[in-house]
Amino acid sequence: EGNTNGEVSEGISSVIPGWFSEISPLWPGEAHSLKVEKILFQGTSDYQKVMVFQSSTYGKVLVLDGVIQLTERDECAYQEMITHLPLCSISNPKKVLVIGGGDGGVLREVSRHSSVEKIDICEIDKMVVDVSKQFFPSVAVGFADPRVTLNIGDGVAFLKAVPEGTYDAVIVDSSDPIGPAKELFEKPFFESVAKALRPGGVVCTQAESIWLHMDIIEDIIENCRQVFKGSVNYAWTTVPTYPSGVIGFMVCSTEGGPAVDFKHPVNPIDDDDSHVETKGPLRFYNSEIHSAAFCLPSFAR
């Protein structure tokens, strides 16, 4: 109590007793706090601190290194958008790779696409997978799909070993560009992604908030333009428990295949499909929201 410098050293922040506060040099001068009902898990993996708590109004919450990764109440927006922005933009996706995404939410969304035959995931931190399976069954349900192969390891190394042109889509569900995900925002990584994609294949990668990180985003866009020679677009969506309330995505395609127009998706998801039975209906994504995600405010154009 009385600690004003925002250290989040032992799970629950000391700055608001009984609340979790998210304070980081990545968003200086602002904090977002959720009231804690009960801490369900605290551990330290080889890579980061992992915490799960029951919040009073956002359901269960997954926190890595003091940063909220998902809450049961609003995870739909992030998981559905990062997945369906790329997969609904190409016809008939068959092979998909997920880098990060150890909570299983992106897998759940990928598996809604009946054309998909193979889903590989490479997550560096086994503790994230185990904790998600234990505490977030409606998210980790993605792991149950028989098309999924889980690889525990470094995404950068995994991608380097992938034969050229293997995947129709790669989804990079990373945490912020400090900590274990740092390399996933750098050019050599994007080059590995491009190589792993078939001609005209697509990538979607978490790309921060235009309200907070225009400088980081401009660097990412510049790197993507140099590496991906097809379409290069920035899209965004709302996620209340992320800093500034929004999060962005880079969606890009490689050259040499069918041209990809991300703003006009060619592969809509039919909400009546069988996926609804096991995974529930889509809560956030629809074709209108897809196109709207590419409309940017004047300051960010």
Added chain:
Amino acid sequence: EGNTNGEVSEGISSVIPGWFSEISPLWPGEAHSLKVEKILFQGTSDYQKVMVFQSSTYGKVLVLDGVIQLTERDECAYQEMITHLPLCSISNPKKVLVIGGGDGGVLREVSRHSSVEKIDICEIDKMVVDVSKQFFPSVAVGFADPRVTLNIGDGVAFLKAVPEGTYDAVIVDSSDPIGPAKELFEKPFFESVAKALRPGGVVCTQAESIWLHMDIIEDIIENCRQVFKGSVNYAWTTVPTYPSGVIGFMVCSTEGGPAVDFKHPVNPIDDDDSHVETKGPLRFYNSEIHSAAFCLPSFAR
């Protein structure tokens, strides 16, 4: 210190020393906090507590009854959207009424429209106007326009006295439906608005967040459908310092005049116009963002 029940009784919250924390029964279990550099003003008007502080990363901040109304960093999104959603949807608006909006930001945006001849504003709290003129000159610049007439008083009473069919557009820039703005969310008020509008005139009113207040929004929509017989639409935008990071608007039109299709604006703002010289360029609004604002997530459709 050590106060866990979130009282915001004396300006700066005691829950994070040195920070302002926004805690309210309207968004239970979550709090949004900004680091305070310096408190610039604290006063109590006949209606509410008024505070201005210099934040460390969001510029100056206006707070009413413990709730953030605007910050210099992100006010553009709210002010531009609540104004141009209605005014860009009709040809040649001439007479506009603003209810609330005592900071002057909506006036600033209305005055970008060269067709407008008369701008009335009715704000209940003179302290909000005075404080805004003193601390937020780039927002309160709206009051300087010679077309503006300021009325200090109750918006409900003001509207009742307006001759039928006076205005092309009414903009209701209210605080939340607890406190002095309560009546501005109720049906009799909407009926007064409809009467004050010309046939085919438009209204835009602050209408809360779909992430937090679907129940309130459903009531507002139901009331609007009963009162406004033209178009009735909900739109939304991102504002990082508002709870959940988004805010919504009801945009409606009355019957008997030209049909209004809010999703396809007929009256674009030309950014090269003379308004840019005195008010700066539009920072947020553009025609693409206008149409995208009407695309809702599946859970809110």
